[in-house]
Amino acid sequence: MKIPAFLTRSPRKLLVFLLPLGLFLAGWWFGLPPSSPDDGGDASAASDETWTCSMHPQIRQPNPGLCPICNMDLIPLQDDGGGGLREVSVTAEAAALLDLRIAPVVRETAAADIELFGRIDYDERRISTITSRVAGRLDRLFVDFTGARVRKGDHLAEIYSPDLLVAQRELIEASRASRAAQGASDAVLDTRRRLLEAAREKLRLLQFTEEQILRIENAAEPTDHLTLYAPQAGIVTEKLANEGQYVKTGDPLFRVADLSTVWLKLEAYEADLPWLRYAQDVEFTVDAVPGRDFHGRIAFIDPEIDPMRRVARVRVNVPNDDRALKPGMFAKAVVHSAMTANGRVLDPSLKGKWISPMHPEIVKDGPGQCDICGMDLVPADELGLIPEPDKAPQPLLIPASAVLRTGERAIVYVRIDDTPTFEGREVVLGPRIDDRFIVEAGLEEGELVVSRGAFKLDSELQIKAKPSMMNPDAGIDERPAGAAPGDLAGQWAAIPRLLHRLIEDPSAARIGAIEQHLRGVDTEWLQPDELKLWKEFSRRLLNDLAIARDELDTTPQAAARRVARSIEQAGRHLGLPYQPQSPPPADPAKVARLREALDAYLPVAAALAGDDDPAAQAAARKLEDAVDGELEPLARAVAGAADIEARRAAFQPLSDALIERIREHGIDALGSAYVVHCPMAFGNTGADWLSAEPKILNPYFGDAMLTCGTISDTLSVESPSAAPPPKSTDH
Numbered sequence: 001m002k003i004p005a006f007l008t009r010s011p012r013k014l015l016v017f018l019l020p021l022g023l024f025l026a027g028w029w030f031g032l033p034p035s036s037p038d039d040g041g042d043a044s045a046a047s048d049e050t051w052t053c054s055m056h057p058q059i060r061q062p063n064p065g066l067c068p069i070c071n072m073d074l075i076p077l078q079d080d081g082g083g084g085l086r087e088v089s090v091t092a093e094a095a096a097l098l099d100l101r102i103a104p105v106v107r108e109t110a111a112a113d114i115e116l117f118g119r120i121d122y123d124e125r126r127i128s129t130i131t132s133r134v135a136g137r138l139d140r141l142f143v144d145f146t147g148a149r150v151r152k153g154d155h156l157a158e159i160y161s162p163d164l165l166v167a168q169r170e171l172i173e174a175s176r177a178s179r180a181a182q183g184a185s186d187a188v189l190d191t192r193r194r195l196l197e198a199a200r201e202k203l204r205l206l207q208f209t210e211e212q213i214l215r216i217e218n219a220a221e222p223t224d225h226l227t228l229y230a231p232q233a234g235i236v237t238e239k240l241a242n243e244g245q246y247v248k249t250g251d252p253l254f255r256v257a258d259l260s261t262v263w264l265k266l267e268a269y270e271a272d273l274p275w276l277r278y279a280q281d282v283e284f285t286v287d288a289v290p291g292r293d294f295h296g297r298i299a300f301i302d303p304e305i306d307p308m309r310r311v312a313r314v315r316v317n318v319p320n321d322d323r324a325l326k327p328g329m330f331a332k333a334v335v336h337s338a339m340t341a342n343g344r345v346l347d348p349s350l351k352g353k354w355i356s357p358m359h360p361e362i363v364k365d366g367p368g369q370c371d372i373c374g375m376d377l378v379p380a381d382e383l384g385l386i387p388e389p390d391k392a393p394q395p396l397l398i399p400a401s402a403v404l405r406t407g408e409r410a411i412v413y414v415r416i417d418d419t420p421t422f423e424g425r426e427v428v429l430g431p432r433i434d435d436r437f438i439v440e441a442g443l444e445e446g447e448l449v450v451s452r453g454a455f456k457l458d459s460e461l462q463i464k465a466k467p468s469m470m471n472p473d474a475g476i477d478e479r480p481a482g483a484a485p486g487d488l489a490g491q492w493a494a495i496p497r498l499l500h501r502l503i504e505d506p507s508a509a510r511i512g513a514i515e516q517h518l519r520g521v522d523t524e525w526l527q528p529d530e531l532k533l534w535k536e537f538s539r540r541l542l543n544d545l546a547i548a549r550d551e552l553d554t555t556p557q558a559a560a561r562r563v564a565r566s567i568e569q570a571g572r573h574l575g576l577p578y579q580p581q582s583p584p585p586a587d588p589a590k591v592a593r594l595r596e597a598l599d600a601y602l603p604v605a606a607a608l609a610g611d612d613d614p615a616a617q618a619a620a621r622k623l624e625d626a627v628d629g630e631l632e633p634l635a636r637a638v639a640g641a642a643d644i645e646a647r648r649a650a651f652q653p654l655s656d657a658l659i660e661r662i663r664e665h666g667i668d669a670l671g672s673a674y675v676v677h678c679p680m681a682f683g684n685t686g687a688d689w690l691s692a693e694p695k696i697l698n699p700y701f702g703d704a705m706l707t708c709g710t711i712s713d714t715l716s717v718e719s720p721s722a723a724p725p726p727k728s729t730d731h
Helices: 011-030 092-098 163-180 186-205 210-218 270-275 454-463 486-492 494-504 508-519 528-551 556-574 588-609 613-626 631-639 644-665
Strands: 087-089 101-104 110-122 127-131 136-141 155-160 225-229 234-239 252-257 261-269 281-286 294-301 311-319 330-339 396-399 404-406 409-415 421-426 428-433 436-441 448-452 673-678 687-691 710-715
Touching: 087 454, 110 270, 110 311, 110 428, 155 252, 163 186, 163 210, 186 210, 261 270, 261 281, 261 330, 270 311, 270 330, 270 428, 396 448, 404 454, 409 454, 421 454, 421 528, 428 528, 436 528, 448 454, 486 494, 494 508, 494 556, 508 528, 508 556, 528 556, 588 613, 588 644, 588 687, 613 631, 613 644, 631 644, 644 687
Parallel strands: none
Antiparallel strands: 087 421, 101 448, 110 261, 110 330, 127 252, 136 155, 155 225, 234 252, 261 311, 281 294, 281 330, 294 311, 396 436, 404 409, 409 421, 409 448, 428 436, 673 687, 673 710
């Protein structure tokens, strides 16, 4: 560069010119990004970074700049390298600053004290209305005020009626004629006796007592007055007529209520209903009798919720032998309830007891009839109560503070191993117990959940544009069909077919088949990114399956739609097919083999149901020749059992294997085979078997409980030798 002549003649002017130029060149040089040895020093390392906005994490750009939404400077996206879509790692120092607390997932009995309020009322079953059986005039009222206490048989009123004269005259004349016919022929005596009994019955219908009828028979002339008597002991709650009043036949005169039992009418909120069951014991107090606890049993739970007050009525039958409880008293009640993992209520006091299905106060040690209505008593466990806690599965419990809830979804954060890494996980919640929740799906016993600070971790995921409580699908793109790895696509292939069967016939067995298939998927060969997606959406699907199982009893089609939506969501994000598909055509050779096996299986089931052990053994030996593969040793175990009980025990795994093989091959359009389930077999663990028709003949109990069981599924294999199934199902 040529320097102007005037600068060379003045050194000071030259320094003033060169100093700013040198500073500019030095700043430009040192401001250049360091060169990478891999790219020859001419590319910036920043080109591999992704830049995002701290306020709008959905913004992703390859270069720094400004956020197009809020104009804030973009920052480098920090990836903690977690192994899951919802994983977030923090340092030990950060965990301390966030004040994170963890608590274990425990499995124990869920106990709660449900507090309810209500009032005492009359027992409607013990209110009698006394009416006039004849037209006439009330000449005298012996009970002349409301609230009077009467005993059974007490006289209430005296009524004058000319119509009574005719009925009494018939009885007097029939009695005289019967006495005058002594010594006559048998035919005459029989006729007179029947006339006399008819005259007596007519007066009984007019509410004459036996003593009155006998007195009229022996009287010379009839009376024109009738005395009315109390049919039961109690309190006169209403006096509906006055002395001297004329009444017609059927007019009500009194209402009498027996207070030996009363009703306690309670109101329960929706959240309380899972803890309440028919025949459950209720403890309550009233202010009028301080220091005393009363007890009754739940007899009715309203099937509807009051749309305005959002409560359900609960009625309790209460014994009141000493008449201490009076209608109108306010009561404060508490129900000590304990729940199992399947939502059933524990009541150890009912172990081995039988209860009336209409009157829960009738509890006996064995089968029989209700003392009130005559209905057959039923075991306590059939009413939704578990009398033996040791046999009941215990639920999983977590602190309520660990749960982040939004709409239908609930999120908890689980600590992974011993590192400060946490994974967000959707769970299915059951009822709340004080400061804890029952977890129905999504967690395992012993896992550690964040009981304090979960929202802070969720906020971290939101900033990083990962799936979080408010945005579960953040950062997850839908994949085109067929984008999933081949090994995952192959294992998933059965899901659309299983969904097709569930939509056709929603049942717990079909939901269980989908769940079992999902849990059996081998993820060992999935790449890290694929594994993250599979963990996220398979868990969501398993949670929806758990919810759908609970919906089956009330809305089976809605349960099937829930599963279909969850499978569709998983399929879209994993690049897997999700439309319901009918099973492929069955292999004719496999169909024939299965038919042959079912033909040989059914006589074994029939012989066991008939308690015929020699016939069961002979049929099992024939079954050995009709089966192959894993069925052959199972059939051999049935044939070689020492006695009928051992044969029944060996029959269960054989039945399970044959049912699974029929389901596995997806055979269609061949007729019907019915899966029957007995919940009481083998110590209440339950067992299935196959039947050619929808009729229950239990092979596990025989004649002892021949019809115990319910049809749980319909398969598609029919034995050619089986009779066509009847139109009705025998339960």
